[in-house]
Amino acid sequence: MTTRIHIPEGLAEGATLDLPENAFRHLVQVLRLREGDPFTAFDGRGGEYDAVLIEISKRSANVGILAHHAVERESPLDLTLAQCVSKGDRMDFTVQKAVELGITRIVPLISGRSVVRLDEERWEKKLEHWRGIVVSACEQSGRTAVPTVEVPIALPTWLDDESARGTRLTLDPDAPHSLRELPAPQGPVTLLVGPEGGLSEMELKHAHAAGFIGMRMGPRVLRTETAGVAALAALQSKWGDWN
Incomplete structure (x- = not known):
């Protein structure tokens, strides 16, 4: 499984957005991902997205949101x-x-x-x-x-x-x-x-x-x-x- 990151809003196929601070810290500063590296993003509303780092600066990064996958891993038990x-x-x-x-x-x-x-x-x-x-x-x-x-x-x-x-x-x-x-x-x-x-x-x-x-x-x-x-x-x- 690729690295998964929760991005609470703004996820849609074709979107480009700034990484939230926590996600930037984990992907760039901890995992040392570079421009062009892929990861998986999810927003908690169902499914997940292929994503890629587009541009990284010292304190921020832009990401591209690619294909959505309607995977389901939640239990039927509430x-x-x-x-x-x-x-x-x-x-x-x-x-x-x-x-x-x-x-x-x-x-x-x-x-x-x-x-x-x-x-x-x-x-x-x-x-x-x-x-x-x-x-x-x-x-x-x-x-x-x-x-x-x-x-x-x-x-x-x-x-x-x-x-x-x-x-x-x-x-x-x-x-x-x-x-x-x-x-x-x-x-x-x-x-x-x-x-x-x-x-x-x-x-x-x-x-x-x-x-x-x-x-x-x-x-x-x-x-x-x-x-x-x-x-x-x-x-x-x-x-x-x-x-």
Whole structure:
């Protein structure tokens, strides 16, 4: 697969445009591409384009957009990951792998046991950082749609807003059902994953009242950054494009 770059707007066959700053830095300064070198561009609206570097200056580059290819690499499963924010690079790992596993939407949640506590400005920086990870993961994995990352929200507020869609699942080691026993969804799926230490008993009750079904993930206790990724893989295997 050739180098893939996300260019959020202006893509059309025959177009010539300036590379966005991030794309210029990656293609020219990191990968050392030169004038005439090809790459693949996508805008998240479906498919991807052949592209070529036309003219490179010290701080900018022009590119030509060539043929469009209507490739489709998105999962048929409309899957939202509602992930309680974890500490350090654990959340980065979860976001990256969730994109690779075909997630549609990511909702960062702040729960009672969440270790990460930030002010509004630092949350905005975190959100920008996670959205950058999403774009990079799309470039690497071949995805043609860019998942959304919503503004972090308190878990109780999110549950009360009923923003979860379709079949609602949450990981619970004491749940009576495993994934194998659950019926296939007829629409979107929302997966709720707790933080380090898991969801509290009160939070689980709140989730169940909001329509979430508890789901076991085997006899072993998984870390928060492992649990969500493992569950997403299982969901894709059972109901998505791995079956």
